[in-house]
Amino acid sequence: MLVHLDAAYNLARWLSRSEHDAQDIVQEAFIRALRGFDQFRGGDARTWLLAIVRNVSFTWLQRRKTNRELHEQVEEPVDDRIDPEAILLRAADVQRVRDSIERLPADLRAVLVLRDMEGLSYKEIAGTLEVPIGTVMSRLSRARERLAAMLVEPAPVRELP
Amino acid sequence: MKCSDARELLDAYADDELDLLTSRRIDEHVEQCARCRLAMDHVRAIKVVVSHPSHYHRAPSQLRARVLALMHQPAGLPRSPKAIGFRWLYPGLAAAALIVLAVGLMVAVEHRDENRLVAEVLTAHLRSLQPNHLLDVVSTNQHTVKPWFDTHVDFSPPVPQLSPQFVLEGGRLDYVQNRPVAALVYRRGGHLINLFIWPGENGQGVTSDRGFNIIHWTANGMTFWAISDMSAPDLGDFVDRARAAGAGPAHR
Helix, strand or coil: CHHHHHHHHHHHHHHHCCHHHHHHHHHHHHHHHHHHHHHCCCCCHHHHHHHHHHHHHHHHHHHHCCHHHHCCCCCCCCCCCCCHHHHHHHHHCHHHHHHHHHHCCHHHHHHHHHHHHCCCCHHHHHHHHCCCHHHHHHHHHHHHHHHHHHHHCCCCCCCCC | CCHHHHHHHHHHHHCCCCCHHHHHHHHHHHHHCHHHHHHHHHHHHHHHHHCCHHHCCCCCHHHHHHHHHHHHCHHHCCCCHHHHHHCCHHHHHHHHHHHHHHHHHHHHHHHHHHHHHHHHHHHHHHHHCCCCCCCCEECCCHHHHHHHHHCCCCCCCCCCCCCCCCEEEEEEEEEECCEEEEEEEEEECCEEEEEEEEECCCCCEEEEECCEEEEEEEECCEEEEEEECCCHHHHHHHHHHHHHHHHCCCCC
16 A cells, blocks of 8 residues: 555645645545555555545545635636647746646546546546546546636736735 | 537547547547647647646655554554454554555556556557558568568567468567567458567457457467457457467467
């Protein structure tokens, strides 16, 4: 299970948006995993562990945040005439990309992290998040669409001190 | 395909999660539709941006140490009161848990390797069906094909003669798992068969992927993978004959 520590931490870190909290979440997840090992029904250990991380993260988020940040709200359709080059140009701005990913609702962030960072298949993501594959597809598509829109927005204005 | 249908599948297409037929329909649609093409480019651009390694958070070393301690010092585990009397049980349980997990992981990894190999063989097969990719040496004669391989790969693959049921079309050099492999091409009617051969033992199995049947086996220290769009029984017949004619233990 230790081989999945990075995967667990990466997911917790992106969901909690905090290095400190992510460590607590992962530790809690490993305790639950070790304790609940008798409930492990076989299959993929990574998916199983990540499902626990996801659940612990969401419980943690619920304690601190409003529901609005957890689950996506209906939003305006995204402009689909963005120049793909403009998206790629932002890749170099690591902080900007991070901030944009963190602004996504946690539901959408989870699929994006599991697919594009962790490389899980749709089926594995569906297993981890306990949702149908169709939901994985639509969330992933909305996550990428939103992110594209955020990345090409003019840079957020920072207030002068 | 309508734009609205295509849009719903663009992400799955870019993630390689669609079956071959649907992928092709997306290909066709995107070729003619500039807006969907742009949407596809968005998806691809975002994938590039997000998957950049700089966004991956690796576990800090102190967390690794904490988790290791958890696994090896079960006294640190918060537990329910009734479990206290069984404190001595924990190291055994944790160890058992680790062993079961490790075995599960090995099986999972092996399974993934096998899947990867199936995917690679399928890709090589599809690639060979592209114009001008099928054959490096065109000959229906095994005595022409075999010497050609002897000068192009560092092993000597058997070249079974299976006519009249399966006609040898020739051979080519291909790559599977980053190593050069021999590919023999046979035809029966409208169906092509690729028989990939390389040294090494890799078990045996029968599978199918995206409508193609695949059979693989090991003989004489060589690994054989046969793939075709013909039916499973027909491919099985091909394999039986190939094994009897030099690609199996019967002849050597």
